[in-house]
């Protein structure tokens with residue numbers, strides 16, 4: 191199993207509209223999607239397209255959001271995860287486990303904000319960086 195291209199960088203924020211405006215004002219990154227709620231994922235999401243990847247802005251949605259604790263520790267927000275594409279999400283999950291990494295949750299891939307299955311690898315296994323792997327979407 192080899193990782194594919196960087197699909198997006200996740201950025202947690204307490205105020206998604208303000209963060210989108212900041213990226214537009216400072217970096218001209220103005221190709222932003224409308225903010226959309228993903229109740230099953232516990233986040234509000236806005237994608238900001240840049241030259242070779244996307245920024246995925248994340249604001250917690252609800253008390254069980256996986257982003258809540260992160261924002262408690264980083265109240266102004268910050269870089270939360272990076273996401274790489276893989277050819278086969280089940281093969282990627284099994285390879286991660288065989289290689290000794292901790293796949294978060296049950297390990298059953300679930301549908302992420304791009305409509306394709308995703309898994310997450312624990313930051314303790316990647317030197318403090320939370321990594322998301324996603325099935326390669328149609329480009």
Ligand SMILES: C[C@@H](C(=O)O)C(=O)SCCNC(=O)CCNC(=O)[C@H](O)C(C)(C)COP(=O)(O)OP(=O)(O)OC[C@H]1O[C@@H](n2cnc3c(N)ncnc32)[C@H](O)[C@@H]1OP(=O)(O)O
Nearest residue numbers: 200231256259260270271294302303304310313318319320
């Ligand atoms: C929209 C969708 C998509 O793209 O389709 C998404 O991305 S949704 C993106 C949001 N969804 C997710 O993140 C789902 C997967 N995440 C999780 O299951 C969780 O957030 C964990 C990563 C396991 C963290 O668990 P929890 O929130 O309970 O925090 P915790 O404080 O106990 O964290 C355990 C240890 O991991 C560290 N830690 C926590 N979150 C981290 C992060 N984002 N980056 C780097 N390190 C992180 C903590 O500092 C702590 O380190 P020490 O032990 O050294 O103190």
Ligand SMILES: [Co+2]
Nearest residue numbers: 200246273322
């Ligand atoms: Co993501």
